[in-house]
Amino acid sequence: MTLQERLSGLITAIGTDIKALFTRAIPAGGTTGQALRKSSGSDYATEWYTPSVGVQIDDAAASGTKTYSSNKIESVATAAANNAKNEILNGAGAAYDTLSELQALLQGQDSSVTALTTAINNRVRYDAAQTLSTVQITQACANIGLGEPDTNLASLYTTAKA
Incomplete structure (x- = not known):
C-alpha cells in the first residue's frame, strides 16, 4: 500500500467522523448576526443568541x-x-x-557552487523520478518526519478512537 493510499484511507475515516460530529455540534436554526454559545454545562448543550454589543x-x-x-x-x-x-x-x-x-x-564562488551541486545531487528529488532502495526510502521518510513509510494510518486512527 502506498503512502498516498494510506493517507487516503485515514482522510476518509476522519471525514466520516467529522460529518458525524457536525450533526451533533451545530444546531439547526439561527439567523444573520446571531452567534452560537454553550447554554449549560451539559455535553453538546448549545444555543443561538443575538449579541447585545457590537x-x-x-x-x-x-x-x-x-x-x-x-x-x-x-x-x-x-x-x-x-x-x-x-x-x-x-x-x-x-x-x-x-x-x-x-x-x-x-x-x-564557482568552487563552492560545484561542492553545493554535488551535495544537492545526493539528495531526494521532488522534481523528477528517482530509484531508491528500501533503506534509502526509510531514511528519507525519517529525515522529513514521516516515520515508518509502511504504517497503516487508518488502523492506528481506528484503534485510537475506540
Missing part, C-alpha cells in the same frame, strides 16, 4: 473582546514582515538583500 475598536492594547482598527492591523503586519525580513537577512547589507545580488555573489 465590535469595539481599541488600538491601545490587545484584547480578547475588542479588535484593532484596519490601520493598526496593517501597521502591526508591516512591522512583523519587516522583522521577519531582518531576521532572515541577519544584518546583510543593502548589497546582498535581493536574490539578484545573491546570485552575482554566488557566481563568483
Whole structure:
C-alpha cells in the first residue's frame, strides 16, 4: 500500500467522523448576526443568541473582546514582515538583500557552487523520478518526519478512537 493510499484511507475515516460530529455540534436554526454559545454545562448543550454589543475598536492594547482598527492591523503586519525580513537577512547589507545580488555573489564562488551541486545531487528529488532502495526510502521518510513509510494510518486512527 502506498503512502498516498494510506493517507487516503485515514482522510476518509476522519471525514466520516467529522460529518458525524457536525450533526451533533451545530444546531439547526439561527439567523444573520446571531452567534452560537454553550447554554449549560451539559455535553453538546448549545444555543443561538443575538449579541447585545457590537465590535469595539481599541488600538491601545490587545484584547480578547475588542479588535484593532484596519490601520493598526496593517501597521502591526508591516512591522512583523519587516522583522521577519531582518531576521532572515541577519544584518546583510543593502548589497546582498535581493536574490539578484545573491546570485552575482554566488557566481563568483564557482568552487563552492560545484561542492553545493554535488551535495544537492545526493539528495531526494521532488522534481523528477528517482530509484531508491528500501533503506534509502526509510531514511528519507525519517529525515522529513514521516516515520515508518509502511504504517497503516487508518488502523492506528481506528484503534485510537475506540
